[in-house]
Amino acid sequence: MAIKIAQASDEASAIDALTLAFSVDPMVRWSLPDPAKYLATFPSLARAFGGSAFRTGTAYFADGFAGVALWLPPGVRSDEESLMRLFDENTSDDVKEDLPGIFEQMEKFHPTQRHWYLPMIGVDPAYQGAGLGTALMTEALKVVDRDGLIAYLESSNPKNISLYERHGFEVIGEIQSGSSPVLRPMLRRAR
Template identity: 35%
Template sequence: MGVNVRPAETADIPALAEVLADAFEDDPLMVWILPDEESRRARLARLFAAEVRYHHLAGGGSEVAVDENGVIGGAALWDPPGRWKQSTWESVISFPAVVRALGTRMMVGAEVGGVLEKAHPQTPHWYLATIGTGAQARGGGYGKALLNSRLDRCDRDRIPAYLESSKKENIPYYNRFGFVVTDEIVIPDGGPTVYPMLREPK
């Protein structure tokens, strides 16, 4: 089965958000932010849809991996150098949608975002904010295709790439693409540990 990577479009947002919600339903950081199992997946889909619509699409780094029928199996949300942080305007227009997604966990989500922001490198880099593959597509090479698509550009442009892994077991996978753990970020009040990872251009 062939996997093709293409830029994400506005029309892709519902399917893209569902794929990422599927991928992150058991993610330790998302479980911490949204502990209610019954509502987590729907809330994650709303959250990813808001982030894509109001921030990531504008940067031109969002990509989807599709099968030969055009069905989205995976997605990667990249922010270009200097564009990883939401602008004030993006924060304002996305706020109602983010509130609908997080509900009473809004302050927890904001606290997590603040902790990650403080640890974020300030030197120019491509930021892999989110990457995920739906359950039906797992093991099909979707993640590899998505990573290589943007990392090839990083190498051509001689620009580092940065991500945060919220699953320790995913670290060896990212190591294979050249990412190296640079620190450990512990979310306060008993939250999980997140592993920032940097990749220098090859």
């Protein structure tokens, strides 16, 4: 299966694939449980979390956009201001109450040294289990290893932890606030 680097013209299709993939993500659906609100809001959230990958040449996709990974290279960050605005405008009061604690904890675990960050990787549910997640990780980690840097991600889906561990990531803690699901920060040491 071919893994390609997404161009700017691929962004909408890649975001559509991530919207399908994250429709069952525990943290995303906890924050956006209403299906209509999720479908209307998630594309903007995905762009705020990882959209810079389209401009840095670090957005990967599998043939037909069955799977997508948005990697942020060293020095590139998520658009935190847009994220906070989107969550503030689109989540319930209970979620709004818990989100600052989640973001504060995320910041504590996020590496301060040069690193690659994977804010989003997802496979369309119709194609899950076919090795696309592995192929996406393998391709992107070639660049991470070439640079000799660490890689970092967070996962709220326990089903995905073993995939990340097979690629050298280790759980380094737990993030949880109020009624939120547990988010697991994971680090992959430099190779």
